[in-house]
Amino acid sequence: xxxxxxxxxxxxxxxxxxxxxxxxxxxxxxxxxxxxxxxxxxxxxxxxxxxxxxxxxxxxxxxxxxxxxxxxxxxxxxxxxxxxxxxxxxxxx
Numbered sequence: 001x002x003x004x005x006x007x008x009x010x011x012x013x014x015x016x017x018x019x020x021x022x023x024x025x026x027x028x029x030x031x032x033x034x035x036x037x038x039x040x041x042x043x044x045x046x047x048x049x050x051x052x053x054x055x056x057x058x059x060x061x062x063x064x065x066x067x068x069x070x071x072x073x074x075x076x077x078x079x080x081x082x083x084x085x086x087x088x089x090x091x092x093x
Contacts, residue, residue: 007052011074014040034075041075042068 018037022028028036051066060066073080
């Protein structure tokens with residue numbers, strides 16, 4: 001559960017950072033905002049070695065895939081991470 005909380009916090013940080021970048025650089029709108037968010041999510045996961053598949057005990061032959069998937073999830077923002085957390089919690093109960 002600790003890593004799930006970490007993913008949620010990182011998602012909030014990526015969301016806030018994306019908003020700051022978007023308000024600071026006027027031409028970043030629409031799909032460019034999504035691109036910035038994806039890049040931030042991936043960078044955060046790769047630099048912090050945060051992966052959700054490992055927590056779910058899904059082993060991959062390429063651990064980088066875990067960071068990539070988690071980075072994409074984080075880039076979607078806190079709402080999707082919160083929904084994912086709920087689904088995971090109900091499946092284990």
